[in-house]
Amino acid sequence: MKFRITILCENSVGPISGTLGEHGFSALIEPSQGEPLLFDTGQGLTLLHNARRMNRDLSKVHNVVISHGHYDHAGGLLPLLAECGPKQVHAHPGIFAPRFRIRDTGECHPIGMPHSRDQLEAAGGTFELSKEFRQVAPGMSLTGEVPRVTAFETGDQGLYCDCTGQDVDNTPDDQSLILETGRGLVVILGCCHAGLVNTLGHIAGLSGRHDIYAVVGGTHLGFCGQEQLERTVSALKGWGVQKVAASHCTGFAASARLSREMPKEFQLALVGYTLEV
Numbered sequence: 028m029k030f031r032i033t034i035l036c037e038n039s040v041g042p043i044s045g046t047l048g049e050h051g052f053s054a055l056i057e058p059s060q061g062e063p064l065l066f067d068t069g070q071g072l073t074l075l076h077n078a079r080r081m082n083r084d085l086s087k088v089h090n091v092v093i094s095h096g097h098y099d100h101a102g103g104l105l106p107l108l109a110e111c112g113p114k115q116v117h118a119h120p121g122i123f124a125p126r127f128r129i130r131d132t133g134e135c136h137p138i139g140m141p142h143s144r145d146q147l148e149a150a151g152g153t154f155e156l157s158k159e160f161r162q163v164a165p166g167m168s169l170t171g172e173v174p175r176v177t178a179f180e181t182g183d184q185g186l187y188c189d190c191t192g193q194d195v196d197n198t199p200d201d202q203s204l205i206l207e208t209g210r211g212l213v214v215i216l217g218c219c220h221a222g223l224v225n226t227l228g229h230i231a232g233l234s235g236r237h238d239i240y241a242v243v244g245g246t247h248l249g250f251c252g253q254e255q256l257e258r259t260v261s262a263l264k265g266w267g268v269q270k271v272a273a274s275h276c277t278g279f280a281a282s283a284r285l286s287r288e289m290p291k292e293f294q295l296a297l298v299g300y301t302l303e304v
């Protein structure tokens with residue numbers, strides 16, 4: 028199966044005129060046969076606008092994946108349902124949990140799902156919630172919950188389940204999408220809160236496959252420590268990943284490091300970036 032992957036929402040824009048950036052992520056997955064699938068929806072400020080600018084008709088999409096319940100991936104779901112009709116929404120049952128970022132200043136910001144399950148269902152969303160590895164369309168599978176195995180993938184230290192700072196949120200609902208292509212597996216990441224090495228290891232364990240052709244999306248390396256960055260770069264080289272199309276929460280420093288270490292493989296996946304594979 029062949030796929031065209033197009034970034035619809037991302038923090039920065041590429042050269043397509045009139046597209047807009049926001050802190051968020053969304054990618055449209057169009058297989059050579061069958062229906063397109065939308066992976067994440069951004070915050071909701073740019074999805075419909077950017078899709079129009081790129082001539083992508085989201086009313087043809089009937090399956091949506093929400094990688095995890097953060098506002099910058101799920102906020103576009105309600106406007107999408109309102110404008111483009113009912114959708115089947117594939118996600119982890121934990122997406123509706125309350126969640127917060129506590130800054131160094133002590134400020135506490137809600138960063139969870141901005142709309143309730145009732146609101147989304149009333150607008151035409153039907154939720155298929157599971158923690159398990161599963162196929163969501165031909166050639167497309169979700170990782171399910173990714174076990175935290177590595178000691179060095181300590182993740183984002185600013186995320187909590189409430190504002191007391193006691194209840195750490197390691198975002199267990201985080202899932203990635205696996206595409207089976209002729210060149211190998213392509214892994215689409217939302218924020219990859221589980222860590223890229225944990226995620227790729229989990230995929231290999233489930234599928235028995237180590238041929239990761241590309242990773243595309245948010246790596247969250249911009250919110251992680253130096254050791255996690257170093258060991259993730261080594262792991263990507265070790266796996267022989269041929270395309271690292273980083274987006275969103277990868278950030279400038281980690282992107283620069285990846286670009287220097289993997290100059291042939293690294294690309295910035297901005298709004299409008301397309302990978303055909």
Ligand SMILES: [Fe+2]
Pocket residue numbers: 051052097099100217218245275276
């Ligand atoms: Fe994010």
Ligand SMILES: [Fe+2]
Pocket residue numbers: 095097218220
């Ligand atoms: Fe996130």
